[in-house]
Amino acid sequence: MFETGSACIRCNKEDVAKVVLMPGDPLRAKFIAEKYLEDPILFNDVRNMLGYTGTYKGKRISVMGSGMGIPSMCLYAHELYTQVGVDAIIRVGTTGSLPEDIHTGEIVIAQSAATNSAIASLYDSPVKLAPTASWDMLIDAVRSCERLGVGYHVGQVVSSDVFYNPREDAPVRYKELGLLCVEMETAGLYIEAQTSHKKAVSILSVSDTFFTGEALSADEREKSFTDMMEVSLETALNYA
Ligand SMILES: O=P(O)(O)O[C@H]1O[C@H](CO)[C@@H](O)[C@H]1O
Numbered sequence: 001m002f003e004t005g006s007a008c009i010r011c012n013k014e015d016v017a018k019v020v021l022m023p024g025d026p027l028r029a030k031f032i033a034e035k036y037l038e039d040p041i042l043f044n045d046v047r048n049m050l051g052y053t054g055t056y057k058g059k060r061i062s063v064m065g066s067g068m069g070i071p072s073m074c075l076y077a078h079e080l081y082t083q084v085g086v087d088a089i090i091r092v093g094t095t096g097s098l099p100e101d102i103h104t105g106e107i108v109i110a111q112s113a114a115t116n117s118a119i120a121s122l123y124d125s126p127v128k129l130a131p132t133a134s135w136d137m138l139i140d141a142v143r144s145c146e147r148l149g150v151g152y153h154v155g156q157v158v159s160s161d162v163f164y165n166p167r168e169d170a171p172v173r174y175k176e177l178g179l180l181c182v183e184m185e186t187a188g189l190y191i192e193a194q195t196s197h198k199k200a201v202s203i204l205s206v207s208d209t210f211f212t213g214e215a216l217s218a219d220e221r222e223k224s225f226t227d228m229m230e231v232s233l234e235t236a237l238n239y240a
């Protein structure tokens, strides 16, 4: 009998480290485990949402897919925080940038996440919560970028419930408001962390741009993804 009461993560608490890297794509979780973790052990494969635990620089770290969108991220983050005993989650995601001076291959660290999702209104709170990164994880992510010599941007991102937004003016309005990029999970992760009294930060790699039409070659895409992964792993060491 597994300790998680969940139908979606089948593991015992001791199978999972205190800090978990979460890419949207479970195959990116497998890639990170195989490329960076020593002796990775698969702890979850329900719905193919692959989760592994291994060691990085001698410390125990887990990596597991979140799926796409706030509902999927919230389900897994909630269970990891409240049933599995995880303390800190780092989203390792891709994003589309809004300002012309944020280029493909660069990293955005999400200080906060504006959202068109109902997630921030669902809690029994006298105010609407503001999805915000944990300050210590945010500053650790910045320091990791600086130590590794990886360029970065820090600011407010958009977590959208839709990839194909029927409001065609949405990216223009986001850009006018000074938002840095669009993705689909960070607001959910930050609200789950806050309401579970845990920690989170999103470290995003720019895979597309909304206004410049820049594109990455296959080599550039891999390099930028590995920058994001290495910054995330270095940040995770502080919470292992
Ligand atoms: O690359 P991931 O982490 O999945 O993130 C981005 O990519 C997906 C859309 O293609 C959404 O999940 C979005 O947030």
Ligand SMILES: O=c1cc[nH]c(=O)[nH]1
Residues within 6 Å of the ligand: 094, 095, 096, 097, 163, 182, 183, 184, 207, 208
């Ligand atoms: O434009 C983009 C790129 C990546 N992920 C998104 O959600 N949107």
